[in-house]
Amino acid sequence: MSRFTVSGVSLPSGLFINNEWVPGRGERLQVVNPATEEQIAEIETASREDVDLAVAAARAAFESTWGTWVSGQERGQLLFKLADLVEQNIDELAVLERVDGGKPAGWARVDIEDTVACFRYFAGAADKIHGSVVEIDDQRKHAVLRKEPIGVVAQIVPWNYPLLMMAWKVAPALSAGCAIVFKAAEQTPLSTLRFAELVKEAGYPAGAFNVVNGVGAITGDALSRHLDIDKIAFTGSTATGRRIAVAAAESNLKKVTLELGGKSANIVFSGANLPEAAKWAAFGVYENMGQSCSAGSRVLVQESVYDEFVKLFVAAASAFKVGPTEDEDTFQGPQISKVQFDKILGLIEAGKAGGATCVLGGARHGTKGYFIQPTVFTDVDMSMRIAQEEIFGPVASIIKFKDEAEAIAIANKTEYGLAAALHTTDYNQVQRVTRRLKAGTVWVNQYVMVSHQIPFGGYKQSGWGRELGMEGLEPYLTTKSVHHYYDEEGFEWPIRLTKL
Ligand code: NAI
């Protein structure tokens, strides 16, 4: 097996199948640091045949001991070991997230810390997975409802939180006892290579976890159409999620969970603590360069406090340091790629052309790297593209509303339903509004504080199913109803039939 080095971190080449590194027969993929626009590596990718090999390895592992006889306690111990290894290698992993994904150094570490916490949560859950017993009709019949791992699962993640999105999927799947074929995004494949080495070091049996990196149209498509994959879990764009659902339906009806896009509303009522609300709202849009599915990119502000809030919001947005990713105090690094950079600048132009007022930013930051200035639009209305489309960049659209009913109507007026937030000190208003928001997550007087303990997922076109929390295990489990019959006198006609 050959190796290569990126920013002092030694990485294995190839695909991780059956606990071995094997050559990938797909086209080689260039890996770029978005802060410098320079190529930092080239990796091997999986062809369709390579995907078959990985699925076969996962299937063999699942059908042997891993999916059937390994106890929850043993699965938990392995996951705790893996979490420890990720924690011990936080420096290397954070460097990879920084140079491959453009994450500021401090935020890259936060991602790894959250990754470790997620693994520990599902490690603790592994020996608490159990079914139940149901008595039927009388004492002679009962059913044991076994919770079994669903089988071989494919998991496809995007580039905005490479390791953390991996953890949200891999941790519950390994906790449940599934065998995994995993694909990182083509923009951020590096940290997964190092992670796979840690999986082997933790002592997982061959085939329990496999990595087939590659592009969506080939490797991702092969996974979503594969006939021997039982379930696919995806995070990414709504367009790709729809394609995966179709591919799953057209192939073997594998089960599908989708965590897709958003255009989340962050509602600021006149009764809010405005300085606090402005800080949360700015953090909610600009965190991770705006590349967050739950970004609160529509800030809805009540008329009576609109002008005051805009001033506070612009001040908060201006305080974020945009700069080199290696600086510990940098808040905002570059966008992930030239494609995203161009798309965001295009939407900023659409905002200006569409009649919104750009009161902050609105252009590239610097001359090298895909940096964009924190941008604020006011006078936005819901007919504009910047109010409807997921920008996935550091761009806030501030929208004015009159009263509570209008705020709810605007908040819900989108095809998405991932998240929403409201800021108010009126307790009754909190109750009225949270019940009516069509969103999988609602934050009250805060924004974007996701926890591995709490289910996360979307209403409407923001997705299918939930990840995280104990509910996050469910997509990786299936129920087998085992009927038992106890009667020493032997066979008995079912009553319904004797009456015929
Ligand atoms: P994407 O959804 O196409 O890519 C995400 C993942 O899906 C990658 O691993 C990719 O290889 C894979 N993929 C792509 N096509 C596939 C296919 N046909 N079958 C199976 N897998 C496939 O997102 P992309 O192009 O990187 O970004 C486009 C937009 O998507 C962004 O501007 C943003 O609006 C949204 N997005 C949302 C994310 C979220 O967290 N909800 C994350 C990333 C992007």
Ligand code: MG
């Ligand atoms: Mg990259």
